[in-house]
Amino acid sequence: MAQILAPNMQCQMKLSKSLTNSMIPNSWTSILLKGSQKGSIKCSTKFKVCAALKTEHGTVNRMEQLLNLDVTPFTDKIIAEYIWIGGSGIDLRSKSRTLSRPVEDPSELPKWNYDGSSTGQAPGEDSEVILYPQAIFKDPFRGGNNILVICDAYTPAGEPIPTNKRHKAAEIFSNPKVASEVPWFGIEQEYTLLQPNVQWPLGWPVGAYPGPQGPYYCGVGADKSFGRDISDAHYKACLYAGINISGTNGEVMPGQWEFQVGPSVGIEAGDHIWCARYLLERITEQAGVVLTLDPKPIEGDWNGAGCHTNYSTKTMREDGGFEVIKKAILNLSLRHKEHISAYGEGNERRLTGKHETADIDTFSWGVANRGCSIRVGRDTEKEGKGYMEDRRPASNMDPYVVTGLLAESTLLWEPTLEAEALAAQRLSLNV
Structure with a gap:
């Protein structure tokens, strides 16, 4: 069986008819990795080992056959x-x-x-x-x-x-006081796709910049959306795997995407995000595209990449929960430095007070304000219960650390009365 190893680069070779006839027996046919032009080989951005035999079904890719082989009828293993x-x-x-x-x-x-x-x-x-x-x-x-x-x-x-950050998070979530509050998390994982070798965002002209931000967020079209197939493949892979993925969308910077996982309870949130990240790494590996979770992959007037974490407890979701949310915000304000230090490497390049972020050194909160550290939704304010969004975590944060720290700071940690009063006054919180 003849085999061809296609290298990890974009290439195209033209095989002349005479060369084909002189080197390949009549029983074999040329291999088409992409495209339909006769006598050409188009190589994808990944290695493929192909064996081509001319049959009534056309070209057969033996490697793909083996990768997709169902062994279930033959073994329990x-x-x-x-x-x-x-x-x-x-x-x-x-x-x-x-x-x-x-x-x-x-x-x-x-x-x-x-x-x-x-x-x-x-x-x-x-x-x-x-x-x-x-x-x-x-x-x-x-x-x-x-x-x-x-x-x-x-x-x-x-x-x-x-x-091993999971171990401590599991201890926090197994605490009876935390477990009784059934903490929910909804995590918005942003990520950036890069062209291989050049480490430049997918869809961007190499060494140059696309048009300014504006048309790319949730955009549609070849000049606005770059990497949709990867996002969709990841979406379906997560659903198949049993990950509690709740949605996906194109982000503000071209070549940047987001998927959301949740609501998930306790330690499950970290498990699901890490598995979803693994799937994304594998899919981009197969596509020949580089994945980065850098919180500010491109300097300048471009949005960074975060991992906004939506959070609520049982009492926050019940009547009167808005007051509980404000008490939790007060606690978070007093532990701002502890949270920032654990919210991802390079986050200072992202949290500048611009591009829908708060300044890294200043804690703030607001209703429907994406320029704050903590955002509360309009519906939560209106209904008097719901959830809050911590917008500080970077895209490369560890979800075990962030979810565990949120539960610890709002359910287990108690500030002094003096610190609580000063923080409430500073933040205009009546708790």
């Missing part, structure tokens, strides 16, 4: 993709293992290990890090009973490693 967060606190890692049968709960899964010295999470002389399975999602890439497994990481002695 499944593939589990163990996923964890690497040493930077934002990079995702994964590896696969075979399980003897389908599983439904993380407790059925074995612990595993990896080389922490290769991820910046352990020294070479004691490199073993243990993976604890925590959440299961269906695998949209392999299909069938195959699964994705969100894990957190521990030392062999059972201690969470420093980059």
